[in-house]
Amino acid sequence: MTNRLTTRFNELDAYGRPGFVAYMMAGDGDSQALLNALPNAGADVIELGMPFTDPMADGASIQGAALRALEAGMTLQGVFAQAAEFRKANDTTPIVLMGYANPIHHMGFENFARRAEKAGVDGLICVDIPPEEDEELRKALNAHGIALIRLATPTTDDKRLGTVVENTSGFVYYVSTTGVTGAGSGVVTEVGDAVARVRAASGLPVAVGFGVRTPEQAKAIAERADAVVVGSAIVDAMNEGGVEAAVELVKSLSAATHGAKR
Amino acid sequence: MSDTASVDPRPNALSAWPDARGRFGDYGGRFVAETLMPNILELEAAYEDAKRDVNFQREMGEFLRDYVxxxxxxxxxxxxxxxxxxxxxxxxxxxxxxxxxHKINNCLGQVLLAKRMGKTRIIAETGAGQHGVATATVAARFGLPCTVFMGATDVERQAPNVFRMKLLGAEVVPVSSGTGTLKDAMNEALRDWVTNVHDTFYVIGTVAGPHPYPAMVRDFQxxxxxxxxxxxxxxxxxxxxxxxxxxxxxxxxxxxxxxxxxxxxxxxxxxxxxxxxxxxxxxxxxxxxxxxxxxxxxxxxxxxxxxxxxxxxxxxxxxxxxxxxxxxxxxxxxxxxxxxxxxxxxxxxxxxxxxxxxxxxxxxxxxxxxxxxxxxxxxxxxxxxxxxxxxxxxxxxxxxxxxxxxxxxx
CATH class of the missing domain: 3.40.50.1100 (Rossmann fold)
Incomplete structure (x- = not known):
């Protein structure tokens, strides 16, 4: 099976172009319309948030989006349905699900992986399952060709980095700051050093996120990373101005990212 | 230790759990964001070290007798x-x-450990306010700034304890996310911890949370x-x-x-x-x-x-x-x-x-x-x-x- 993530990062590499990763919350507003519009707005990879009642690693923006989505009736099945609907018109843009352990555990890791594969999902970021605890989940995902994407952070020292990148696939998500999603991003030069370190240890592309809100920030990060992730700002735009506002923001962020010189 | 090494690494008495991974059978473990993992591992090492240190045990014993x-x-x-x-x-x-x-039995142990680890700021979550008050009390005694997260609903129904914590010098942060109760206070405490990971010690009030908290709180209690x-x-x-x-x-x-x-x-x-x-x-x-x-x-x-x-x-x-x-x-x-x-x-x-x-x-x-x-x-x-x-x-x-x-x- 061709992994859309590997293909996409290989393409970006061939063009010498940093990638833009757009995060959105499934079930918040007309999320299907936003999801379908993201590739044309310049998203190279999509992170699709799975809402959870207790998002303890998220700041106010994504917390709010999760609660609105749950209020509107979004479920894990519903997330898969949105991904499957997206795949009817797009077979190239990778979808990475992002969320918390309990709903996945409740569905059963094997069941989750099977349904994710069927829905055309390419990867998973599970915030609260660190490498020490992810063996069972990883095996289930591997069996269904879903990449397990791990997070590296400023507290991940060299001793620990080996554990973090071992068995990770697709790309590594570097969290640029100690804090929750939407908090201020880290110092750009330090991010550059960290990206180099993580890339060397993992041999994988490194995407950088947490706290990137503006085209200027996106460009500065893009000059130092393989990809830039924006979440809270897109979620805010969606909440305040709907699909149109979110798409406009993604266009400006992705243009700034793609224009950066590496 | 026996020299006839057992193949089965599981403890053989029910009282001997958790195992090295912080598991009680299938339960427990360390399900936290990567940012917190180094902290959790550091805490585990520091606690194991303190457990074996007679000076730590003596200091705790004296405070338990004279203060508690x-x-x-x-x-x-x-x-x-x-x-x-x-x-x-x-x-x-x-x-x-x-x-x-009973809450203070645990707060005393954790705050002494925080001091030993060189942490300079204490955070805690609280429901009824008993753990918050106990933490604020011990933090006051040792001169450490303390922030207590409390669900907004609980802040209303436990007003006397909120005032007690403030008298003790703690900052009480009402948490209105979610439903404004204990679980939301715990979410917010975790968000604070992940942000202030270098100087902050999170005093968890119950036998839950990532390893080593369930075992450590149990030991103190x-x-x-x-x-x-x-x-x-x-x-x-x-x-x-x-x-x-x-x-x-x-x-x-x-x-x-x-x-x-x-x-x-x-x-x-x-x-x-x-x-x-x-x-x-x-x-x-x-x-x-x-x-x-x-x-x-x-x-x-x-x-x-x-x-x-x-x-x-x-x-x-x-x-x-x-x-x-x-x-x-x-x-x-x-x-x-x-x-x-x-x-x-x-x-x-x-x-x-x-x-x-x-x-x-x-x-x-x-x-x-x-x-x-x-x-x-x-x-x-x-x-x-x-x-x-x-x-x-x-x-x-x-x-x-x-x-x-x-x-x-x-």
Whole structure:
């Protein structure tokens, strides 16, 4: 099976172009319309948030989006349905699900992986399952060709980095700051050093996120990373101005990212 | 250590868990964001080191004696024994501790550990406010700034404790995300910790959270059971037939149970909060009404819906109002070493008044839950039986709430 993530990062590499990763919350507003519009707005990879009642690693923006989505009736099945609907018109843009352990555990890791594969999902970021605890989940995902994407952070020292990148696939998500999603991003030069370190240890592309809100920030990060992730700002735009506002923001962020010189 | 190395790395006594991965059987573990993992590992190493350090143990022992007021006595509740007409009822009187509950046993240990690790800021979550008050108290004593996260709903219903914490110099942060109760306060404390990971020590108030918290909090709270076991042997020359305690997260129960786990003749009975009744869905009984899941750093029984979303707990007692339970309780439940039952809001209210009237002891609403099942058990065991119940907190904090529920205007 061709992994859309590997293909996409290989393409970006061939063009010498940093990638833009757009995060959105499934079930918040007309999320299907936003999801379908993201590739044309310049998203190279999509992170699709799975809402959870207790998002303890998220700041106010994504917390709010999760609660609105749950209020509107979004479920894990519903997330898969949105991904499957997206795949009817797009077979190239990778979808990475992002969320918390309990709903996945409740569905059963094997069941989750099977349904994710069927829905055309390419990867998973599970915030609260660190490498020490992810063996069972990883095996289930591997069996269904879903990449397990791990997070590296400023507290991940060299001793620990080996554990973090071992068995990770697709790309590594570097969290640029100690804090929750939407908090201020880290110092750009330090991010550059960290990206180099993580890339060397993992041999994988490194995407950088947490706290990137503006085209200027996106460009500065893009000059130092393989990809830039924006979440809270897109979620805010969606909440305040709907699909149109979110798409406009993604266009400006992705243009700034793609224009950066590496 | 034996030189005939065993292939099976699992502890062979129920009291010897957790294993090296912080698991109690399948429960527990370290389910936290990567940013916190180095901190969790650092804490584990520091705690293991402190456990073996006689100076640390001596310092803690002195503060427990002179500041907390340890040992707390055991007390024969003669009039309740007569009223219930069965087994003899003994209270372990941890409500006599400084700050009015068992919570300080653990706060003292963790704050001393924080100091030892060179941490300069303390954070905590609180429901009823007892853990918040105990943490703020110890932080004040050691001159450490303290921030307490408390659900906005709880801030309203526990106003006296909020003021106490502020007097003690703590900053109280009302948490309005989610439903504004204990689980949301814990989410917010974790968000603070992940942001201030370098200088901050998170004092968790119950036997839950990522390893090493469940084992560490249990160890600090085990003074309850160690003292009570020795005291009852001294007074009666025998062990009790049952040790009984209420359970929210389960720290007072685990502290009482642990020194008795290998005493097979002693029944261990935990009483969860049944709220309006388990059948109504409005309760806080994670073992009776929940399923295994992953939240707040550990795998354990959780109240959750068909999609794995967490359901809000309900209890008259803010201290039991939590949708999870410590992983060691989940383990003892599955291993059938401990029995878990429940008591409703109205039973707790009834016992609150009965204990006050007959014994002149105002119990907190939390141990009032335990007393409701002690009543049944006393009848079941008969006059030859002995029941040891942990009176884990005093009820002064609950007086305004109880007055309101009884329709009395103060």
């Amino acid at each position: 007021g340890k040992p707390s006595p055991i007390y024969f509740a003669e009039r309740l024994t007569e009223e219930f007409g069965g087994a003899k009822i003994w209270f372990k009187r941890d409500e006599l501790n400084h700050t009015g509950s 085990s003074i309850i059971g160690r003292e009570a076991r020795a005291q009852i042997m001294d007074r009666l020359g025998r062990l009790p037939d049952a040790a009984v305690a209420c359970i929210g997260g389960g720290s007072n129960a685990m502290g009482l149970f642990h020194p008795f786990i290998d005493d097979e003749g002693v029944r261990l009975i935990g009483v969860e909060a049944a709220g309006h009744g388990i059948e109504t869905g409005e309760h806080a009984a994670s073992l009776k009404g929940g399923k295994p899941g992953i939240l707040h750093g550990n795998k354990t029984y959780l109240l959750q819906d068909d999609d794995g979303q967490i359901i809000d707990a309900h209890s008259i007692s803010a201290g039991l109002d939590y949708p999870g339970i410590g992983p060691e309780h989940a383990f003892l439940h599955d291993a059938k070493r401990a029995e878990y039952v429940s008591a409703t809001d109205s039973e707790a209210l009834e016992m609150f008044q009965l204990c006050t009237k007959l014994e002149g002891i105002i119990p907190a609403l939390e141990p009032a839950h335990a007393l409701a099942r002690v009543r049944d058990l006393a009848k079941e065991l008969g006059p030859d039986g002995v029941i040891l119940m942990n009176m884990c907190g005093r009820g002064d904090k609950d007086v305004p709430q109880v007055a309101e529920m009884l329709g009395v205007k103060l």
